[in-house]
Amino acid sequence: MRMLHPRPLRNHRKFHQAAPAPLRSPSPERHNEDDALHLDENGPGDGFMPDADTCVQLGPLFRTFHPHLTGLKCNINGDFIDQNSPPPLRTDALPTDWTPYESRVAFETAEFLFTRNQMSAGQIDTLLDLWAATLIQYNDSPPFASHRDLYGTIDSTPLGDIAWESFSMSYKGVKPAENVPPWMKATYEVWFRDPRLLIHNILANPDFDGEIEYTPYRDYDDNNQRCFKNFFSGDWAWKQADKIAEDPEMHGSTFVPLIVGSDKTTVSVATGHTEYHPLYLSIGNVFNSVRRAHRNSLVLVGFLAIPTTTKEHADDVDFRNFRRQLFHSSLANIFKSLKKNMTTPDIVHCPDGHYRRVIYGLGPYIADYPEQVLLSGIVTGWCPKCLNNRNALDGNGLLRCREHTDLLVQELQHKQLWYEYGIVGDVVPFTNDFARADIHELLSPDLLHQIIKGTFKDHLVDWVGEYLEHTHGKARAAEIQDDIDRRIAAVAPFAGLRRFPEGRGFSQWTGDDSKALMKVYLPAIRGHVPQDIIRAFSAFLDFCYIVRREALMEDDLVQLQDALDRFHQYREVFKTTGVRLTFSLPRQHSLQHYARMIRLFGAPNGLCSSITESKHIKAVKEPWRRSSRYKALGQMLLTNQRLDKIAAARSDFEARGMLHGSCVSDALQMLKNGHSQSLSDDNDDDDDALVMPQEPPIQIQVNEPQHQTIEGEAADIIDGPTVEAHVELAAKPSGARDVPTLALALRLPEFPAMIQQFLYDQLHLTDHEHAAFDPATAPAFMGRVLIYSSAAASFYAPSDLSGTGGMRREHIRATTSWRGGPARNDCVFVSMNDEVSCGLDGLAVARVLCFFSLKYRAKYLQCAVVQWFSYVTDSRDPDTGMYIVAPSTNDNGTPDVSIIHIDCIFRTAHLIPVYGNNFIPREITLHNSHNMFRAFYINKYADHHAFEVG
Known part of the structure; x- marks a missing residue:
């Protein structure tokens, strides 16, 4: 038997960068001029930040702030004020003002029925009728008469009211004399909300006070090691601030970089499927943890058009170029309202209640590989970030940049651009329309598609199956795969571990399935595959788990590179055994760029496409299910608008201290206060009034919702x-x-x-x-x-x-x-x-x-x-x-x-x-x-x- 004494737990996590990439000489610029499109619009920190040579100690880290873009507080006219001044009142509304709702009960009923339960209109009417039946004897009624009354109240909410607008685009290039393809005659409608107003809503949200940053910074530990965590801790935000600060008039402003994401998604219906192309927006100022938690810091901007045509014209070069340029021109038009304030300050209300002068900029773009190809204007199979040839991606090539690409387009023929540089010369990236934006640099790391679903599931796991068949034959390989499945199924339960009762043999894989399999796969294949395959998996998993840390130090980046080098060394076994002929795989190649992107953008977990994919559920799939399925997009836009209004109302009520406790406890307190006041009034009139005996308090159990992981129990x-x-x-x-x-x-x-x-x-x-x-x-x-x-x-x-x-x-x-x-x-x-x-x-x-x-x-x-x-x-x-x-x-x-x-x-x-x-x-x-x-x-x-x- 052992004797143990309780003692403080040790710190089992040590925070631990590298040098920024060299700058390139400028080259001629290209701009998006809608060459083949016709556009018709028909819209329906407390205190003063220190200088760079001043460090502030934050726990074990020392923080150096940018010397010029310091996020100074100002008044509504943009004039800087005393940095110790209290913020102005956020609203004149009283703590009892639930406008447009009659009461807290009315608001929480609307929120429960529309946001949490997502009850249909018919069921809402049934519930309200039953509720009314219980109140008739008291000559009272529910907070809403019908679903129309409830929807009307939500629609009248003044907060979060950003109208949906639209514009249409069509092909305006040369058309054939006869047999004009359908896509050339079609009109494509894009629905969006003003991104500037959406950013205003995010910045004004009091929920983010204390979880937002107003100036770029750099964190160091006692050994002068750099720490990369939230977006503003990276080099990119600092460099952008340097460029903005070249104009002395910008000093004291706040840099607000847009984090944009898009990803086509499919909603299934009984007769087939319908595709939507949602566009999302966040800002780099909020903490990564806030963006990952979806606390209204990631918002739906719009739905991009998805042009289609007949099979006869699907591979037509003109159609493909039109589809690409439609995508870029749509983005350029959606974000044009921000263009002015990329060089001239916008006065914006911030979560701490103060106003600040804000300069916008296009920041990282979250996208999977097919969307990265479309965004960067490259040929499929090439890397959107470097010039490595598509047949030799596993080398180290020069980085792409906007100036170099523009120069190549000016000097070379389309065929040479396509085959030697992987550039689609007809596409002008939308970022060329905006200041300080380079799409090749702005493409963010994508943990979900590049690492988890890409390298791990689609590559390594599949290669193991191919190795077994290549080595043992199909029948024996099937037996071994069955044993691997039994080993996975025999893994003991663990908190948050997704179960695989039948092993990993199922057809429809999700990102969560891949994440769960990563946790148990390595021990299951040991004994069935060679040592180098085991070591390749171990090195890759080390890379994956290091890169997904919430914060990374320079030592972590050294470990990251070491894990990647070991992975490259041991994956050669798949070549020597005949499973693979080449490792020129764009998603796997992207791992080489992660260390640099961490230095630029901070920890990758704040920019992963899993953030936007999760948003699909609330912004696309659930609104689709609530629609009539006929011309569903308009109904989905209205649902999203109502959800935003309810969320904005909740933030406002919480900021005014109106949602403390439960609805029932609040009502009991009001009843108690009213009873006490009644007794007090009686005593004022009659000194001999009897005092009623106090009844024991009513004990009510309120069950708060629990946040469960998506992966499993407990x-x-x-x-x-x-x-x-x-x-x-x-x-x-x-x-x-x-x-x-x-x-x-x-x-x-x-x-x-x-x-x-x-x-x-x-x-x-x-x-x-x-x-x-x-x-x-x-x-x-x-x-x-x-x-x-x-x-x-x-x-x-x-x-x-x-x-x-x-x-x-x-x-x-x-x-x-x-x-x-x-x-x-x-x-x-x-x-x-x-x-x-x-x-x-x-x-x-x-x-x-x-x-x-x-x-x-x-x-x-x-x-x-x-x-x-x-x-x-x-x-x-x-x-x-x-x-x-x-x-x-x-x-x-x-x-x-x-x-x-x-x-x-x-x-x-x-x-x-x-x-x-x-x-x-x-x-x-x-x-x-x-x-x-x-x-x-x-x-x-x-x-x-x-x-x-x-």
Whole structure:
């Protein structure tokens, strides 16, 4: 048995850049002049920022601010004011003014029915009728008479009211004399909202106060290592500020870069499918965590036109060029309202209540590879960022830039541009119409499509299947794939881990499926593929998990490059075994640009296309389902507008302190206040008035919605500030037993002696020296203990799905029956005494057999019975990069079991069996795999926090 003392947990994450790319000489510019299009419009920080040589200490980091674009506060006329002045009142409305709603009940009813429940009009009418029936006897009525009344109230909300506009485009080039293709005669309509007004709404949102930045900065640690985290910590924002600051009139302004994203999406219907091309907008000033959480910092700008034609003309060069130019001209026209304020300040209301002078700029564009090809005007198969030939992408080529591309277009013929440089000479990128914008530089890293769905799923996983068929033949390869599937299905449950009950053999893959498979795939294929394939996967996963960190230091970029170099070294096995002839794959090649893009834009997790794809659900797919399916786009636009109005109203009400507590508790308080006032008025009139006896308060349980991950059970997002990691038992015990009975249930005859040892240790925690443990004199306890089926571990994990404070909570299970099935006993990391050495920086691994609590000498002790694992070696396995542990035993061969205080538990640990070279029996399942193997990997890929720990 081991003695453990609770102690502060160590910092298992070290924050850790590189040099910016050289600037190129300028070249002639091209502009988007709508050569083949006809356009018709028919619209329906507190305090003063320090100079660059002044550092502000923020925790372990030192921050240097840009010296000129300092985000100074000003008045509504743009004149700078005293930086310590309080903000003007945001609104004259009283805290009781719910306009246009009658009351809080009316607002929350509208929000619940339209936003959260998304109830149909007919069902709303039914519900309101039933509600009215219950109120007739009180001569009262519901807050809305019908769905039309509810919709009308939402529509009359003044906040968030940005009207949808449209313009139409058509082909105006040379047409054939006869048999004119349909696409040349068609008119294409684009619907959009003014991006300038949308940015005003984002900047004015009080929800973002404290989560927004007004000036570019650079963060350094004590070793002068640069830290890249939020967008404004990167070099690009700083360089843009330098260019803007060349005009002294711009000093003191705030730079607001647009983050734009687009991605065609499909909504399925019974008779086929319908495509939409939504365009989204955010700003680089808000924290990455806010953008990832979709807290109204990412908004729908418009729907781009999708030109179609007959199969006869689908491959026509003129049609393809028209389709490309329509896309770029649409974007240029949508964002033209911002053009003036890219050089002249716009006065904007900010989340802290102050006004600032704002300069806009086109920032990163979030897009998958097909959209990047369209945006950059290159040929499919080429890289949109560098000049590597499409047949030799795995080399290091010169970077593309706007000036160089324009010069090539001027000097070379279209055929030479196409085959030697991969440039489509007929396309003028929309960014050429705007100041300081280079589309090649602005294309952002795309973790979802380039790394997760691209390199991992579409390349590496598929290559393993091709290797097995190439080496063993189709029949034997199928048997091996079945065993890999059984291994994946046998992985023990873990918080947030998506289940694969039938392995990975399903046809419709999502990004979440790929992310989940990454966590468990490597141990499942070991023993079936060569060592170099295992090492290639391990290197790639290291790259993937490093690049997806919430913040990266310069040392991290060194590790990132090392992982990429190892991946390139070991992936050669796919060539030598005949699986691949070349690695000229654009999505896989893009990994070479990640280190530079991190230096430019900060951590990539704030620019991933998963952000826009998630927005598809709220902005496209759910509004589609709520439509009549006939001319659905107009109904979808109206739904989005109403959603924005409700969200804006909520932000305003919250800023005025009107949404504290629940609706019911608010009503009870009002009733109480009204009753007290009534008694007070009576007493004023009659000193002898009787005082009514107080009734006991009504106890009402309000269930707040819980934020669950999209990946599985028992992984909660905790909103709020960052707090110290801790573990606590479940709110209610699942039972109670005396010590002898519990000893029988656990099959631990020595359990009473273990409690003696535990109590003795707890009584002498603060003693520097004390007598050795003696069972004859040590305190004994044979009373009743409370049994708990779980405990909750809360910890800081900002790289995983977490709240804006970076906190995450997971449940540790120790129960005899999980969801009505077999027992579940999770594994945990245990923080050991400083003098105890173990593989993971002082963290041991154990499996929880039971949670219990007891009261001894007025002390309430929360405990866990754990079975220990020991590290097989002091270093990681050289192939998988993971530590290997095995169940620990005592000298007499019995399992090594102890009682520990739950304060010693850090968080859950995920163990995956070392399967070996043999096929596993079908009888092994996720419920018994921990009992069937003698060695286990500590799965450092279970989530990002586990990767930092392991």
